[in-house]
Amino acid sequence: MFENTLFDNSESAQGGHFADVILPVPIPKMFTYKIQKELLAEIQIGQRVMVHFGKRKVLTGIIGRVHQKPPKEYEAKPLLELLDSNPTVNPLQIKFWTWMSEYYCCHIGEVMNAALPSGLKLSSESKIQLNPNFDPYETKYPMDPREQVILDQLETKDELSYEECGKLLQLKSAHHIIKSLVAKEAVLIFDQVKEKFSPKIENRIRLHGKFIEEKAALEGLFELLSKKAKQEELLLRYLQMVPIYQKPELNEAGVDKKLLLETGSSPSTVKTMVKYGVFEEFKKVISRFDGLQVDEPKLVELSDAQDQSMQAIKAHFEEKQTVLLHGITGSGKTEIYIKLIEEVLDSGSQVLFLLPEIALTTQIVNRLQKVFGSKMGVFHSKYSDNERVEVWQGVLSGRFPLVVGVRSSIFLPFDSLGLIIVDEEHETSYKQFDPAPRFHARDAAIMLGYLHQAKVLLGSATPSFESYYNARQQKYGLVEMAHRYGNAQLPDFVLSDILSDKKKNLLKLDTTRQLREKIQAALNNQEQVIIFQNRRGYAPFVNCEECGWIPECEHCDVSLTYHQFGEEMRCHYCGFKEKLPKKCEACGSVSITTVGQGTERIEENLSMLFPEARIARMDMDTTRSKYGFQKLLENFGQGNIDILVGTQMVTKGLDFDKVTVVGIVDADRILYFPDYRAGERAFQQITQVAGRAGRREKTGSVIIQTRQPDNPIYQSIIKGDYRNFYLQEMGERKNFFYPPFIKAIKISVKHKDHNIAERGAKHLVNLLNSIEVKKIILGPEKALIGKIKNLYIFEILVKLDKSHQVPAYFKQELMRQIEELQGDKTFRSIRFVVDVDPG
Template identity: 45%
Template sequence: MFADVILPLALPKLYTYQIPDGMKVEPGMRVVVQFGKRRKYAAIIKRIHDEPPAAYAVKPVLSKLDEYPVVWPHQLHFWEWIARYYACTEGEVMNVAIPAHLKLSSETIIQLDPAYADETSIAVLASQLTDEAFQIVEALAVRHELSLAEVQQLLGETSYTSAQAVVKSLIDQHICVAYESIRESYRPRLETYILLSPAYAEEQALHQLFDQLEKAPRQLQILMKFYELREKQGWVRKKDLLEQAEASHAQLKALVDKGIFQEIKQTVDRIAFTYDGAIQQLHLTPSQQTCVQQIHDWFKEKRVVLLHGVTSSGKTLIYVSLILEAIAKGEQVLYLLPEIALTAQMIRRLQQYLGNQVGVYHSRLSHNERVEMWNKVREGSLQVIVGSRSALWLPFCRLSLIIVDEEHDMSFKQQDPAPRYHARDAAIYYAHLLHARVILGSATPAVETYQQAMQGKYGYVMLKERYGQIALPDMILADMRTIPRQHRGERHITPLLEDHIRRTLQQHKQVILFQNRRGYAPSQICQVCGWVPHCEQCDVALTYHKSIHQLVCHYCGRKYPPVTQCQACGSHAIIHKSFGTERIEDELHTLFPKASIARMDLDTMRKKDSYHQLIHRFEQGRIDILVGTQMVVKGLDFDSVGLVGILLADSLLNYPDFRVNERAFQLMEQVSGRAGRKGEKGMVVIQAYQLRHPVLAHVMAHDYAAFFQMEIEARAHFQYPPFTRLMKIVLKHAQQEKVVEAAHLLAGELTDKFPGQITGPAAPLVSRIRNEYLQEILIRLPRSAHKLQEQKDTIVDICNQLQQQSSFRHVRMIVDVDPMG
């Protein structure tokens, strides 16, 4: 028998291996195979058959790693569709889909040759080898074997390539031998628990023990604390006992040595989903009850329903109602959110109704935590999963409902690496495979989604009123030109907004300010000649970050010292241009010195629990003013926000992309929805220069339907989605001439095949990133599924043929289906 396997590599085809006699395997299991001369990988079996490959000599499966499949057959089908639709390989899908600790590849292990096993022969080498080589030999004499990564760590600052060179010299001299080893990376967490010895189970023996320990008061105190903890918890962790009894390890060990206590190790979960509060009963308003019934009615004929509810309309409670129904049937639910920041608050809200039946999965979990979540979902022990787009890859066994909240959000689109999938669209296909249902929820649906609903392809349910009959916030436009002339360049908060912030704080309400740029100043500029400091590796202006007093490239991350003198004209007249969240935070401290101010952007949210801690502080009212980037826009629910300020609407409206109006409307409408969610009516102040921009008029009126009508007419005129599908090809190379030549040749080939459908090639707005020059080609494709796949396959073939030419072999070509930017 033979097995077609998926390797975690970007290979265009699957490889076939022979299954040894007696080895029982099935699709979805991991097996160890050799690929290439020496390298070993954990591959996933996709298909078992009896057809040997004709093109190459088949190799055997070396071993199997699992007794049961870690991936279900429907997932393998899903991976195949993702690879085909998004023009990538199944190996690339596997790399993204499964946790890192389930993807194993061999590493090179070195040992001393048996001829150098004694101290005398090793001592002779001291005068023959370099210091680095002898250091490795000495380490091997003690540890017996080392991986290449451990060798690099041993040699300190040495690069990986240098470490390889030293190891190669030892192997060439027959001092060391090397082999490939594949090891399981996942390790379960073990916790030590304390038990009372069975010898003291009887009450008489226990009384004797207490009498015996009267002369050892510290040990008696530990025993008393043990009983106290056991009475509360039913079990006693060693860590808790030592901490609460204020005892030392030696004191506890003495009781173990006497046979009074026993220590046992047990496997425990790394993530504990504990909720100690009372479970609340769900109460829906009449309009919410009507929506739930309408959703059920639509599900009888449609698999996908768009829930279009205004901000703060209580969509989450409708989701909870549907989740409770699924749980009662023993089914699983996937709740997708666009940002990790939202999961903490959403978990807490769901636990109020669902208790400990809710789990979380996203990229900020550790590798071991992800493996544990993977196994819990596969076994069905977790019924509800809340997560970002990566949660879509989990091995659900009884999935019946997928909720895609804030479905319009661009964060659902994977950018790098491949597969560059859109989680919303992928979820719809995945649900189709499993005969599950999908709810797409948003106050500002994507134009494509709303169009599908209006055409009857999706069910459509509208929730028009806010929860608790609270009115939508009042909208006010503030002209940026009202900032006094003497303060322009220094002040970025208009007198109108400043006045409303002051009033809101006096009412003991909270304020959210939105500015979609982080850092202190997006650029510095010479006032004499207009020179702007740029990154040496990217064609982009450097952003000044005051907190670290450095200029930072937001594309490659490289840092530079601040510029004090113009490199073009020598002038010292360098000023900061425009403003980011850090500068606004600074300005707020000056204007409102007594207010508690916090910032929410990529710079302040880098730590694992930063999101949770900041959101928790804001919920508790310990923060008066929160300033942030689009992180503050996405679905967060706070009770006491009275005012929202959008600091520069023009920055959202002036971007060269056909989705710019849609994106601006969504961001402004969503951030305005944070105001006045509970209690009194809220207020939104939008600062701008272009006060008559048509998008602003629709935002001021909260009129999504009118905005959609304006936008859909423009899309139809210029043949943009949803009237066509787009495919973008990005070419990258270190030499500008080479990438331009390749792009023009590729565009010519594509134009011959698809006349009238090709735009470009052209350099993007940022034309060089990390010392690679970029060219882009945009292709408009038909919406017909049959023609679409056929044309995509042709485009990929043309790209591959160009890359096979020796002069373009090193030009990287990235294919992005349904690009979002």
Template identity: 40%
Template sequence: MPIPLQKLFTYKITDVEASQLTPGMRVVVPFGKSKLYTAIVENSHQLAPTAYQAKPIYQILDKSPIITKKQLQHWQWIAAYYCCTLGEVMRAALPSALLLESETLVVKNQLFNDESLLTDGEFLIFEALQHQAELKISDISNIIQRKTVVGFIQQMLNKGLIELKESLYQKYKPKLEKYVKLNPKYHNSNALNTFLNDLKKAPKQSALILQFFALNPKGTKTLVANDLLTKAQSSVAVLNALHEKEFFEVFYEPVDRIQNSDETVGLKSLSKTQQVALNHLKKAFLKHDVCLLHGVTSSGKTELYVSLIQEALKQNKQVLFLLPEIALTTQLIIRLRAYFGTSLAVFHSKYSLNERVEVWQNLMGHTEKAQIIIGARSALLLPFSNLGLIIVDEEHENSYKQFEPAPRYHARDAAIVLASIHQAKVVLGSATPSIETYYNAQKNKYALVELSERFGDGLLPKIELINLKETYKKKQMNGFFSNQLLEEIKRALSNQNQIILFQNRRGYAPIMSCTSCGVVPHCPNCDVSLTFHKLKNSLQCHYCGYSEPLVTNCKACGNATLTTQGFGTEQIVAALQELLPEVPIGRMDFDTTRGKYSYQKIINDFQLGNTKILVGTQMLSKGLDFSNVTLVGVLQADSMLNFPDFRAHEHSFQLLQQVAGRSGRSASNGRVVIQTYNPFHQILKQVQAHAYLQMYQEQLSERKQHRYPPFVRLVKIILKHKNAHTLFNASEWLAKSFAITFKDEALGPSDPPIPRIRNLYAKTFLLKFPKNQQLENSKRALLIIKDRFLAISEFKSVRFIIDVDNY
């Protein structure tokens, strides 16, 4: 069941139900006093539970399983490895439209008759129930104009005014297409002529019939009603009239919401280097199931993926293509659809619930529409039956790791396990592989294939480091732009080229402060300053979503001396519009990509040249391909390098190298300008030299010295509670337990970089387990400690989060 409980539950079924049920089917079951949940059948047996009385199931939802045995096996591995429950994996995997749940409805207690007991708000609900048999919780919230109504409903229950009931509701609704066909009795020409003669006084109906036969001369085909009405310039009323006269038969059939074109183009010819790499890949798969494809930016890795996909399809195998960002899918979908047409299906969170259900159903139905699945990490949990190839592009990306809520899995690692279950092959592609992956390749756990040159003999971009200390001292800055960066921007524009500017911070300014008293507005729910968003004229928290309008005067001292510190993408766009008013500028960050098609619009505008300069956050660094970009500017590189994380330097190298790789992807040579206060930093020098191997060796040496992955396994424990004192006591108790059980392997407790988020204080522990130690035994001991911890009454309300491989 989709609830965070470790155990499975037994329910009672009849002999008839037993004959209909098979593992993987959905049933609706009662749980607790009144709730109804969707559950997945694991197996049928004859052993009645001894601890509780088995309840009968409420309803069978499916005629056949909606999950596969191999899928369930993969879910079980995720639950076991990442220390979560099978229910949490189920909730993450199933589109919520497939998770039928009961909705609480409020109904009037017919025995209640004393209106004098009611408050004004309760009387409004009493009146509403006189006219309506039942109300949803949201209806009550709207009537009394309150966001939280739990206490209010409890008061009405105590007075006997209302009763509660649970109603099951279905979220998924198939899209139905209206079709028209000729009634078989009018296939006879005499009957048809007689009917047409009777329609002389109905010219609109006659015109519709004539158009039907123009599109369908023999009258034997079925037509889409909308197409027919559009061609005939007619209305639904005319069609309904002919349906009532039994001339047309009208019916509905479910259709997919997403329609792909059947037209495809041939695969591009591979370069000599690409062909050699492809041959090495195929040879590597004879000995290894996982292969790392380490190719520099713009080396043509995607064309190798396409060749491998085509071979998998020839063997009637399914292909899973994982990408770290939804933005990347936009460009890649266009390319892959051109090659594979209707075989491609897309699965990610920007698609509607109904669209995701249809992808799920197409996979379960083994249709040709779902031979290739492209999507973000959630696509990994789909019901594959004949998987032959998994491609994990940009495998180093942190976006593959799920942090909240559980299951906190890493899609790259879970993909390798999924491939093992299906006996499929895995390609891990990246220009800057994660240190763990490259280490595994060096140790021969994975095969390694390298593409060391760009497609078409293109050169890697020249990278220049600008010393901000010197440029500010010499007054060679224009706002946030050094004179050198500004000159490069103008040169690129004069050559009709495009520019990408990178600043890994959204909003207008990260800090708004008062110059009179020094007060900085903070979020009331989190220990962070509020970010200024000029377009909305508001201060926003990027952690909990809290927002407040900007006031001109300081709330502390009352003076109108508020000013901004730092800068985000919004302010960069504003500064550029002042400096280059005639140049069309776009912005790509979380604020501008909330809509379903917003990624596509921004990318298409830039691709078509409607936008000359694109300003964005790390979204821009992830594999996007723009042939006309010759300049990339990094406005400030230092904040990434100083982040308190053992992977900060690795991530900085990857991010800067990837964003630099957007430049010079065609025949033109690219340039990259990185502005920094520390141009002599070792990582920046390695970025400038494109020295991945040097960075890898240096970071590997440091990690070995300080005991970090890939030499140890990390498990992070996070405690959260609204009361800081309770949390302190809980962390002290846990520290003593860890010291006894894990000794020197446990570090903590410590405060995270932001100690309070959403009014919950946090403490963290880090457990380091040697690679040669059985992780299962350590996790088992950890879960025992967790159970003992939560058994203490004072700590029952403390959230105990386990994050395995938390990086």
């Protein structure tokens, strides 16, 4: 842990005090800055500071250490500005960042950049705008002449940069003036590359103060309005909503103007009453999370089986930090989570509830909200930067002792975590691929729990092999739930042979007879259907029937996916798009056809097969908006959608009473992906999506369309035989040295020149071979997709012995050698990407 004393006096030197500052840039160490005497008394570890970096850049950094040793390599610049009176980041977070940078082979500045919301990082690109809630005539703060100059300028301009403010005031730096204006709530800061700060504002109405102070004045008002029916009615409605006779203090807050208008009053009547001084109209900035209040928390009762599982989890927690809850789909894991959260919150500790992605949060957040109300904060990528800052501040202040969020939630400023729950812990969405740090949130959460001395509960119906292995090795506790909650039955599985139906001419629009019959039966019974296909777009690719030409991305080594909406072909790696060609670019033929099927095409096919059905699609294309998932799921839950077609989003945690049929369009595509985890992923995805069917009394049906119904993996899925499938797969992994028996590190070498990328990769392999540890090095090989965004990619896979300090030592040497390699002029422009525990 960090020292309690602020100043590190282990080495004294001339020249006063210095601060080591973490900067959001990919550099291997903290930079040292001189602390001015006037700031010395205010400095604390974890505060944000504004500093010069390089010739022109101004960045926000975090104070990581304070000492009296000046840097030897350069002259320390002074700190520009302290941005906080209290720390924004606590010492435990800095320790966690340090661990993450070392474990995942990146720099602490890259971790900081990922951890802090943009609203907490200012730079030379930062700008200011007038606070929409600022009234120059009612402000309680006096403005000095320089502050007034900036405010006057903002009356005519929407925004000003820091640099423009300095020029306007003829100062080298205007930071202290801007800081004062922020403190006086006159301006707001935003980042040029992000959206402006847009506070949530309500227009409110209240009765003028004179009618509250004098009862006679209010009575006189009623007499005055007695012949003006609409205005009198408006006044009466207001008094019904705000009982000022009983509680006159309620008038100060007034009512939301929108609510007043919804009662039937016209905007013109309100405007007239404001004009003549009966009402006052004012604006109020409100929290985006004020709507999470719950008057009567919903009580959760556990069944006997759930209670036994919860007691088993608590018993394991007596001896072990981490427990794996292996409960089949529909077994009632969420109720156990809720009970454990209640106990931890009652003890005064914090709880972090991790979910793999936003698709899952909608239903679970609603369930948790009914229990925990305003104690709960929600944190995910679809939130605006302003909302993320608000949750960060809510955790700091203690307003949100419970946070439900995605992988980035592990960076929030917790100071007393008691429990971390990682739901659906097997999900690949927990792995961050780009940019650095390329962490796995499940593994990072276990370390975060260790630092806080908190318990970690991993939950899944299909655990990752790594977690199940750790549980069988008794590193984790293991609790298993083999039955569904209540009277719910496991679904019936049907293996529907695509090739057999094709021979018999029963295959219509890529659907087998069995799938069509089950969908029709569900529609006849007014039940719902989920169709799963893990590929979005209309068709995976387009080709020429004459010569076989396939349009490819100009910047990546992949074919373009055809999207019928917009009639364009898109690259799902770099975003490149172009219109569907009218003729072949190779031979000139007009015989251009689409091949394969994505969710868009399946949606179209189903609408032709079942014209009476209401069909919707859930994939990245239909859920880009902030509330896209939520609206779709609400519609589905209300019964406004009969068939929901989707990618892996539909496999995760959805719980709907009326879903009785699940169809998997092309199971073989999941199974035969070129990855040693393909079998594990196929088992997980098919089991998870199958678990959406028949979650109440009625038994559901799962139709798996396949060209190989005899494949043993399908029998394991149908029987729900996870353990035997795990043992079979693990035998192969052990024989061929794959995780969890070894530690894997993948290094990608990228450059716009193919030859330089290949030479750099080969040179790095020669250097890695010289590291004296037990290891296997594979490659360099051209990546599966050899070029992305105009960069050629070669990959090196290192398999390390897990024993003792081998991985840690190898990582240190790897980073040292990459640094040396980039010092060579030939390889300086190469990008080396290190991925520890690649997904």
